[in-house]
Amino acid sequence: MKTGRIIKTAFRGLSKNKLRTFFMMIGIVIGITAITMVISVGLGAEDRVMERVKKFGLESIMIYAGGGTEMGRGTGGQPVTTLKLSDADILVSQVGTIDDVSPFSRMPGATVKYQELSANPSIQGVTFSYTSVWDIDVSEGRFISYEDDARMARVCVIAPTVQKELFGEINPIGEQIRIGNVPFEIIGILQQRGTSPGGGDMDNRIMIPLQTLMRRTANVDYISGIKVKLNTTEDLEKTEATITSILRERHKLAEGEPDDFRIITPTEVTQFAEKVAGTFNIFLVLVAGISLIAGGFVITNIMLISVSERKNEIGLRKAVGARRKDIQTQFLLETIAVTFIGGVIGILLGFAGAMIISVIIEMPAAYSWEGIAAGVLFSSLVGLIAGMQPARRASELDPIEALRS
């Protein structure tokens, strides 16, 4: 007996009843399509997050004022006032792995006006070190200098969205805008930054010198946060621990008292992103997996019907010399072929679907060879399991009984 002939026989059996084959295949196609789509989009999203994290800087740490979930706010809704500019200076001088810091403060919503036009960008007070720590520069003009900060100059740098909203085609450098009621001179335009991982527009903001914000406009002595740039990506935990102990000591926090600041490292960010994506993916893959299992049951059912419809054929094959094993192999191959082909079609449709989704949600889709292999393997496995019972039943038919039907 040659296996090639049995394979040929199985494919002939499938092609003889195309409608039945189609119905057997459809469940698997849907299941594998769903899985492929979910995994492709999920992988794409993960890639995007990792890309963002790299942009943020793998050798960076963020320190936010406030220990709660809401940045810069205490539990009572009052601003946390304990993070000071001097904290930033101490960190640079005392922690060896810290290369530079960029302290910043956010100003609560103020309307920005240029002549008759107005806008509501976010306003941040920053120092000259911002450009190197955030790895961004101006596209035109110049950034805030040490002197601007020291003399509390009323100058500002605007980001592209603000420029578009207030100035359109006009060159804004040298123009005066009013933040609240205070006039500021525009000295530069920030490079485009795109959307944040959270989907916010990072180009709708205005930078002013930190001292100007603290002393002149907001009249506060605390800051919102510090971005720390390290000179190494190693020992992140150690650095984090050192920063924590220095800040706790400076803020005079007793043992057992919670931190009044929050430190976020890139590891935490990626872990969080992976956890969210992972949970989401597991859930969707589970749903798709259930649909595959349902598809498997449909196949078993249709194959059982097919076996009793084809009793005569089975009896004849046995009469002319087919062994049990031959009949079993033939029917098993029929189901495996259906699920294998269904799996391949599902993967192709899934990729097409992922491509469409990625265009709609503006996120790249990623494809993995492991995913393709897993999809084909898994669908074939469903076929193997679904086909076992019908194949056994077919092989165990008594030829005399089968021929009589």
Next chain:
Amino acid sequence: MEKVVQAVNLTKVYQKNNNMAVYALNDVSVEIAKGEFIAIMGASGSGKSTLMNILGCLDRPSEGKVLLDGEEVNKHDDETLAKIRNKKIGFVFQTFNLLSRTNALENVELPLIYSDKDNLTDLAKNALIKVGLGDRLDHQPNELSGGQQQRVAIARALVNDPEIIFADEPTGNLDTKSGYEIMDLFQKLNETGVTVVVVTHEPDIAEYASRIIKITDGKIVSDEKNINVRLAKEELNNIEKSATVKD
């Protein structure tokens, strides 16, 4: 003469629900020599089909033994029996049992799929030429007449060059003329040396065989040489003549 089949004291018992034993065959012994043309005759339920199934290695006797080519076959397991059926036995059924949506050539190739032979297409083509269907190779069953379908089935039985062909009511589903054609084909094949066993309940079909075995209630009641063998070819000629006369 060389014996193809030797059956000794065959008994086949079925246990009914009420524990009553029903004897489908009761102490049957029969020998079939190479080149014979035998008709096994009996009413329905007489045990003739059971006998054919046991001699054809599709079934096993409850007691007794069957020797095929001198080899005791009823001891073998299912796998070996399948191999023996494939190599040594050809079956022809009343309802033809051709695979639908499968052309004549592929239907005839079927037994070869399960054999060790290689040139499937050539062997199947030759068998179809032998039964006079050399020009119908790619016709599907629904494109063939009943007589032609049965001839495809006979080609399928012949294709593996078996020791013996068992035909179970081969003319039962055919009109008179097609029936004669099939019996004519069997007679011609027998002349070339093929051993043929036809199972039938029709006395006039049995008359084409050279030996008639009659079975009643699971027992052989007569086993005689047929001295007046009818020739199917003559019947066919008669039909043609009467048709010409009518014209």
